[in-house]
Amino acid sequence: xxxFLFDGPDTAPVxxxxxxxxxxxxxSASMAATAKALSTAGFRVARFEFYYMAARRxxxxxxxxxxxxxxxxYVKAIADLRAKGVTGKLIIGGKSMGGRVASMVxxxxxxxxxxxxxxxxxxxxxxPGKPEQLRTKHLIxxxxxxxxxxxxxxxFGAKEEVATYGLxxxxxxxxxxxxxxxxxxxxxxxxxxxxxxxxxIVETIKAKLAQPHVSSS
Numbered sequence: 777x778x779x780f781l782f783d784g785p786d787t788a789p790v791x792x793x794x795x796x797x798x799x800x801x802x803x804s805a806s807m808a809a810t811a812k813a814l815s816t817a818g819f820r821v822a823r824f825e826f827y828y829m830a831a832r833r834x835x836x837x838x839x840x841x842x843x844x845x846x847x848x849x850y851v852k853a854i855a856d857l858r859a860k861g862v863t864g865k866l867i868i869g870g871k872s873m874g875g876r877v878a879s880m881v882x883x884x885x886x887x888x889x890x891x892x893x894x895x896x897x898x899x900x901x902x903x904p905g906k907p908e909q910l911r912t913k914h915l916i917x918x919x920x921x922x923x924x925x926x927x928x929x930x931x932f933g934a935k936e937e938v939a940t941y942g943l944x945x946x947x948x949x950x951x952x953x954x955x956x957x958x959x960x961x962x963x964x965x966x967x968x969x970x971x972x973x974x975x976x977i978v979e980t981i982k983a984k985l986a987q988p989h990v991s992s993s
Contacts, residue, residue, distance in 0.1 A: 797874055
């Protein structure tokens with residue numbers, strides 16, 4: 777059974793399932809801050825770890841596997857979340873690699889009525905410094921309603937680059953001014969704080985993915 781960290785009310789009508797990035801666990805500072813902001817806004821948030829990351833807690837320092845290889849773990853997390861009695865609308869997603877993995881299983885889950893949307897926090901469109909190694913093929917025909925929150929300083933995908941990718945119309949990219957890969961801005965330069973960007977993330981998810989007209993099984 778997948779182990780989850782829960783935030784927010786048990787009775788929330790919408791639950792958001794989040795996976796971590798390649799190098800930091802589910803209780804990293806950025807993941808915790810995101811979960812707190814979402815739960816304060818009335819969402820129930822469930823965080824989980826892929827096996828390689830969970831193993832690090834017991835001294836097994838495994839490198840991140842290829843993202844595609846952990847797709848089954850994300851599907852299992854969805855099933856385990858339902859097995860724990862979590863009902864209602866479900867949005868899946870995650871930070872960086874976690875969001876990428878969620879995006880690779882999203883259409884299957886959306887077609888089955890398991891989820892109503894996808895949220896990616898800092899999508900790794902390509903490795904830093906390697907813009908030719910795109911991770912966008914499956915995003916061209918994606919049908920799941922999707923929000924990608926991307927910092928304008930993110931070295932995994934710049935605004936000018938992303939504009940040329942031909943992403944599916946189901947995807948809306950929300951640019952966060954001066955945000956890095958953790959979506960954090962330099963307040964002295966941008967005038968925005970991390971809290972400002974979290975507020976934008978929460979309000980956009982509520983408006984775009986969590987409204988009553990979004991269908992659910």
